[in-house]
Amino acid sequence: MEHIQRRPTGVARASSGLMDGLQRWLPKLVVAPTFILIGIGIYGYMLWTGVLSFTNSSFLPSYDFVGLAQYAKLMESERWLVASRNLAIFGGLFIGICLLIGVVLAIFLDQRIRQEGAIRTIYLYPMALSMIVTGTVWRWILNPSLGLEKLMHDWGWTSFSFDWLVDSDFAIYTIVMAAVWQASGFVMALFLAGLRGVDSSIMRAARVDGASLPVIYWKIILPSLRPVFFSSVMVLAHIAIKSFDLVMAMTSGGPGYSTDLPAVFMYAHTFTRGQMGLGSASAMLMLGAILALLVPYLYSELREKRHD
Amino acid sequence: MTDVVRTGFRPSRIAIYGVLLLACLVYLIPLIIMLITSFKTPMDIRTGNLLALPTDWTVMGWTKAWSEACTGVQCEGVRGFFWNSFKMTVPAVLISTLLGAFNGYVLSKWKFKGSDLMFGMLLFGCFVPFQVVLLPMAATLGKLGLANTTAGLVLVHVIYGVAFTTLFFRNYYVAVPDALVKAARLDGAGFFTIFFRILLPLSTPIFMVSLIWQFTQIWNDFLFGVVFASGDSQPITVALNNLVNTSTGVKEYNVDMAAAMIAALPTLVVYIVAGKYFIRGLTAGSVKG
Numbered sequence: 248m249e250h251i252q253r254r255p256t257g258v259a260r261a262s263s264g265l266m267d268g269l270q271r272w273l274p275k276l277v278v279a280p281t282f283i284l285i286g287i288g289i290y291g292y293m294l295w296t297g298v299l300s301f302t303n304s305s306f307l308p309s310y311d312f313v314g315l316a317q318y319a320k321l322m323e324s325e326r327w328l329v330a331s332r333n334l335a336i337f338g339g340l341f342i343g344i345c346l347l348i349g350v351v352l353a354i355f356l357d358q359r360i361r362q363e364g365a366i367r368t369i370y371l372y373p374m375a376l377s378m379i380v381t382g383t384v385w386r387w388i389l390n391p392s393l394g395l396e397k398l399m400h401d402w403g404w405t406s407f408s409f410d411w412l413v414d415s416d417f418a419i420y421t422i423v424m425a426a427v428w429q430a431s432g433f434v435m436a437l438f439l440a441g442l443r444g445v446d447s448s449i450m451r452a453a454r455v456d457g458a459s460l461p462v463i464y465w466k467i468i469l470p471s472l473r474p475v476f477f478s479s480v481m482v483l484a485h486i487a488i489k490s491f492d493l494v495m496a497m498t499s500g501g502p503g504y505s506t507d508l509p510a511v512f513m514y515a516h517t518f519t520r521g522q523m524g525l526g527s528a529s530a531m532l533m534l535g536a537i538l539a540l541l542v543p544y545l546y547s548e549l550r551e552k553r554h555d
Numbered sequence: 556m557t558d559v560v561r562t563g564f565r566p567s568r569i570a571i572y573g574v575l576l577l578a579c580l581v582y583l584i585p586l587i588i589m590l591i592t593s594f595k596t597p598m599d600i601r602t603g604n605l606l607a608l609p610t611d612w613t614v615m616g617w618t619k620a621w622s623e624a625c626t627g628v629q630c631e632g633v634r635g636f637f638w639n640s641f642k643m644t645v646p647a648v649l650i651s652t653l654l655g656a657f658n659g660y661v662l663s664k665w666k667f668k669g670s671d672l673m674f675g676m677l678l679f680g681c682f683v684p685f686q687v688v689l690l691p692m693a694a695t696l697g698k699l700g701l702a703n704t705t706a707g708l709v710l711v712h713v714i715y716g717v718a719f720t721t722l723f724f725r726n727y728y729v730a731v732p733d734a735l736v737k738a739a740r741l742d743g744a745g746f747f748t749i750f751f752r753i754l755l756p757l758s759t760p761i762f763m764v765s766l767i768w769q770f771t772q773i774w775n776d777f778l779f780g781v782v783f784a785s786g787d788s789q790p791i792t793v794a795l796n797n798l799v800n801t802s803t804g805v806k807e808y809n810v811d812m813a814a815a816m817i818a819a820l821p822t823l824v825v826y827i828v829a830g831k832y833f834i835r836g837l838t839a840g841s842v843k844g
Contacts, residue, residue, distance in 0.1 A: 270745060270746060273665075273745075273746045273747075274661040274665035274667060274746060275661075275667060277657045277658070277660075277661055277746075278657070278658050278661045278662070278670075278673065280654070281654055281658050281677075281717050281721065282673055284713070284714045284717065285676060285677060285680055285714070285717070285718065286676075288688060288692070288714040288715070289676075289680045289683055289688060289714075289715075289718075290676070291691070292687070292688035292691035292692060293683065293687050293688060295690075295691040296687050296688065296690055296691060299690060299691075308690070308694065348578075351574070352574075352575070352578055355571045355574055355575050356575065358568075358571055360571070360572070360575060366575055366579060368827075368830055369579045369582050369583060370578065370579070370582055371830070371834060372582070372586075372823065372826055372830075373582060373585075374833075374837065375771055375822045375823060375825070375826035375833060376775070376819050376822065376823070377774070377775035377776075377777065377792050377795075377818060377819065377822070378775070378777065379775075379777050379792045379795050379796050379815075379818065380792075380795070380815045380818050380819045381585075383795060383796075383799050383811060383812075383814075383815040384585045384586075384588065384589045384812070384815060385585065386799070387588070387589075387592065387808055387811065387812065388585060388588060388605060390808075393600065393601065393604075393605075393808070394605060395605065397604045397605070398604040398605045398606060400604075401604045401607070428581070428582070428585065432582065433837060436834055436837065436838060437838060440838055485682060488684060489684050489685070489686075491777070491778055492777040492778065492792070495777065495781075495796060496795075496796055496799065499800065509686075510684070510686055510778075513686045513689075514686075514689075514778075514781075514782070517689065517690055518689075518693075518782060523690060526690070527690060529686075530684070530686040530687045530689070530690075531687065533684045533686050533687065534683065534684055534686075534687045537682055537683070537684055541679075541682050
């Protein structure tokens with residue numbers, strides 16, 4: 248409203264009004280392309296996939312609606328059950344082990360360590376690699392005849408055998424190993440940043456009271472890092488639900504479909520098996536899983552901010 | 556301060572260093588294995604073990620991976636795909652970062668009715684599993700004639716990267732005092748003048764973060780590459796996966812490892828040169844996103 252009052256009189260009015268108008272519209276014009284791209288590319292497409300999940304689309308999208316039939320089919324599909332169970336195993340172990348390793352390494356690194364920067368760089372470099380590279384390397388390391396097994400044999404442990412990569416009951420754990428190797432340094436970095444933010448006077452006061460270092464960490468410092476803990480879980484769960492590359496590179500979902508994860512299931516059904524309806528339904532369930540995590544997380548974040 | 560600095564007695568210090576160094580080894584060994592395997596002969600691989608050094612070092616694996624190895628039907632190495640990845644990554648990184656910078660500027664300094672809603676939509680966009688957009692995007696790219704082209708991949712990476720870059724810049728510019736912008740506006744500076752004269756000179760760190768984050772993300776992407784590209788337009792990650800999974804003839808692990816190294820080198824170099832910004836991107840993207 249201000250600019251109307253300040254508006255000069257006479258000829259200048261028209262041009263300055265135009266400039267003002269332009270200035271007011273310019274910010275919106277600048278973000279408009281992104282708004283359109285995101286609106287269509289994320290929200291529109293999400294809706295479109297949702298619609299497809301209620302149709303009997305096979306090799307091509309069709310719009311014969313079949314209600315919840317695809318979801319029902321999904322629930323009865325042995326392969327989807329395996330994929331969901333694998334996600335529970337993979338996600339649980341991946342998140343748990345990453346947190347454990349990340350917290351321990353962060354606490355140890357926070358003890359005035361020499362060459363801390365170099366060590367941190369080493370812990371974190373796997374995050375810069377593609378999951379396909381990680382998968383390729385771990386697949387070679389875990390190679391049942393020439394990999395780890397041969398190494399142990401050469402070192403004198405001749406009874407050692409390790410064929411998890413091709414054992415349908417254990418292959419999923421090899422994916423966990425590679426994923427933990429890649430992402431645990433990242434959790435370390437998050438917690439280290441959190442530890443650096445902890446007020447050192449708390450530490451000193453507790454030491455004066457005679458508390459030992461492990462007790463201080465367990466009782467005082469780690470509880471104060473709850474926000475870091477939650478955001479780590481959030482990011483790791485997000486990585487787990489979307490995990491696709493690593494499985495493709497290490498096992499392609501095999502042996503059989505024993506290492507399928509929902510993302511692999513979705514890809515296989517939508518793009519190679521010509522069951523787009525079913526694939527769309529599985530994608531919507533993945534979205535649901537992310538929402539189930541995201542909504543409480545964002546809710547608690549916002550609530551905490553309001554309390555501050 | 557002094558009694559805090561004097562942390563415990565020696566055995567615990569030794570144990571801490573022991574654990575930290577052991578962890579260093581665990582993180583480094585896969586890279587070491589990848590490197591030494593890539594310089595071995597196939598014969599050497601069969602007779603030696605993972606950690607045995609090559610008996611005679613050879614770059615045969617590297618040259619074969621670069622220009623001869625089979626990635627599916629064709630056997631021309633990963634060379635072409637490596638350049639595909641560059642042709643896809645460079646424009647996508649630049650465009651998404653520029654868009655992100657302007658968006659972040661508007662969403663922090665030129666708020667309008669609905670700008671907070673847009674920010675919320677972008678924030679949520681960072682979390683959406685891409686599986687939920689793959690099929691419609693494939694259909695759209697087909698309609699636009701961009702299926703299986705590098706241009707199509709650039710478009711896809713811009714769309715799904717811009718949420719992150721906007722977030723980076725928005726959170727960075729929020730910390731710049733509004734008074735600076737207000738003063739400039741009173742002096743008659745316009746939208747672009749304020750951006751180029753006041754904010755841009757302050758933005759080098761966040762540009763580094765955004766460029767490096769986007770470069771790593773896009774170079775390492777596999778999902779979009781495998782869904783939206785085929786044959787000649789595939790990025791290196793897809794080619795590597797094809798190479799490793801091609802089951803014709805004898806498996807040559809030295810070639811696999813050399814190809815993996817080739818795919819990993821650009822992001823590794825960036826990490827070594829500008830790791831500081833990479834880590835900032837990681838933590839910014841997770842804590843605030």
